Amino acid sequence: MEQAVSIALSRQMTLRRAMDIVANNIANANTTAYKAESPVFNEFLMPEAEAEDRGYGKAAALSFVLDTGTHRDLAEGNxxxxxxxxxxxxxxxxxxxxxxxxxxxxxxxxxxxxxxxxxxxxxxxxxxxxxxxxxxxxxxxxxxxxxxxxxxxxxxxxxxxxxxxxxxxxxxxxxxxxxxxxxxxxxxxxxxxxxxxxxxxxSSNVKPVVEMTRMIEVMRAYTSTQKTINDMGDLQQSAIRQLGREPN
Structure with missing residues (x-):
């Protein structure tokens, strides 16, 4: 359960970065010669040995989301x-x-x-x-x-x-x-x-309609990830309550 929350948090961090980039693109839609940007994410696979050292277990390596940079669209604007x-x-x-x-x-x-x-x-x-x-x-x-x-x-x-x-x-x-x-x-x-x-x-090569669509996608993904984290938290609290009950 703990590893699932950690992975979800890594996803949320990259989604926040994605939202910042989208917002910056929209803000510069009328900036002369501005070039639109997009985030570059990669999978970070934690080795099984390291996962075990951190108390995550040895069943499998853990896959996190890693923010590795930004891609700039060099296409010519109008x-x-x-x-x-x-x-x-x-x-x-x-x-x-x-x-x-x-x-x-x-x-x-x-x-x-x-x-x-x-x-x-x-x-x-x-x-x-x-x-x-x-x-x-x-x-x-x-x-x-x-x-x-x-x-x-x-x-x-x-x-x-x-x-x-x-x-x-x-x-x-x-x-x-x-x-x-x-x-x-x-x-x-x-x-x-x-x-x-x-x-x-x-002109800027930013396409506002495309960026607005991306913003909606990022918001939905962030909300979905937050729901997963909340559900995991509720499950953990429920397990703690069950384990904490005195035996009859």
């Missing part, structure tokens, strides 16, 4: 027209490089603007880097800004620079650091033939 000349969407693989106080970070959220020092920056005020790894300065007096599909930025017929679009060997292993940024220790390499679209942004 490309939405904004008309803002500093909004840029990447079509295909790749990330923009951004210089932050904590080092270079990567993002697909191309909702940019020009700050009071004429640098192209993210909404957090961090400089967007060129393909040469330097901040991009845009003089408003040079005229209307145009961004070609290869990322080349020009104004008044003069080339200013080119957006740096890079990729890594395993994008799924990149870690979130907040503000829609990712970090990695992998080597970032320029994306050949990268394609960007001026006046567009990539």
């Amino acid at each position: 490309i939405t027209h904004t008309g803002n000349p500093f909004d840029v969407a990447i079509t295909g693989d790749g990330f923009f490089s951004v210089e932050t106080a904590n080092g270079v970070r990567y993002t697909r959220a191309g909702h940019f603007t020009v700050d009071n020092t004429n640098q192209l920056v993210t909404p957090m005020g961090d400089p967007v880097l060129s393909n040469a790894g330097a901040p991009i300065t845009i003089n408003p007096d040079d005229g209307a800004v145009e961004i070609a599909r290869d990322g080349t930025i020009s104004a008044g017929g003069n080339t200013i620079g080119r957006l740096g679009v890079v990729n890594v060997e395993n994008p799924g292993a990149m870690k979130k650091t907040g503000d829609n940024y990712l970090e990695t220790e992998q080597d970032a390499v320029p994306v050949e033939n990268a394609t960007v679209m001026q006046g567009f942004i990539e």
